[in-house]
Amino acid sequence: MLLYPTSAPLAVIFDWYNTLINTSNINYNIASQALHMMGYNVSLDTIPNTQIRQYLTYLLNNKLKEWSILYEQILNKSQIEHKIQLNENVLEMLELLHQKSISMAIVSNKNGYYLRRDVYDLNLTKYFKSIIGANDTPENKPSPKPILAALEILNLPPTKKIFVIGDSISDVESAKNANCLPIMYNHNTNINGVLSFTHFKELSNLIINLSR
Missing domain, CATH: 3.40.50.1000 (HAD superfamily/HAD-like)
Known part of the structure; x- marks a missing residue:
């Protein structure tokens, strides 16, 4: 119902x-770090930025939120300037x-x-x-x-x-x-x-x- x-x-x-x-503008190096910390030994180098969110959704399924939080934590510690947008x-x-x-x-x-x-x-x-x-x-x-x-x-x-x-x-x-x-x-x-x-x-x- x-x-x-x-x-x-x-x-x-x-x-x-x-x-x-919108979190589609992804830093590839940090995205890979977050994946490796979660135990995923994969490379994102060949995936276009326009398709990376779809790929991560397929790969991680219900762990996507966990990856997003870990990604943001690494990004914040790295002091890399990142622009978030609505x-x-x-x-x-x-x-x-x-x-x-x-x-x-x-x-x-x-x-x-x-x-x-x-x-x-x-x-x-x-x-x-x-x-x-x-x-x-x-x-x-x-x-x-x-x-x-x-x-x-x-x-x-x-x-x-x-x-x-x-x-x-x-x-x-x-x-x-x-x-x-x-x-x-x-x-x-x-x-x-x-x-x-x-x-x-x-x-x-x-x-x-x-x-x-």
Whole structure:
């Protein structure tokens, strides 16, 4: 049975990696380091940048999130300048939610310090009342604790009127464990019973329709 929202959300909680931000611009050396640390002895040299995300999704499957976090940790320590960018229509969607006074938060397994720095660098701080990253709570996703911590800051109870948007199974499990409504943003994965979308304009349209 599809978990479909019937009214506008009280709040929307977003994942960061591969959800709000686009991580397709990949440093090959660091990507390979992260793979080797996870036990994958593969070379990325022959794979075009435009296809590397698809390749990694196929190779890693449900370990893609783990690789993304490890990749970012190595990148941060390397001091290599890297430019992060939002996925298409994300800014318009954030502005829509802001105008409708719908509270927003970020819950990510990325280190909390670097997560908040990224949000600041992209000039998005005004949109989010709560930003929870790794080490901010005793457990990371798929535990419900990061979501519950964000809701405590928002002063909202966990209900199905809290939308949790993410691209991985751990996001869905965390939302379900917190008694919130999971919604998948993913081009490659569908989870039975979970609403999904592939473009943020679709999410904006959903919010508009639910707000009528």
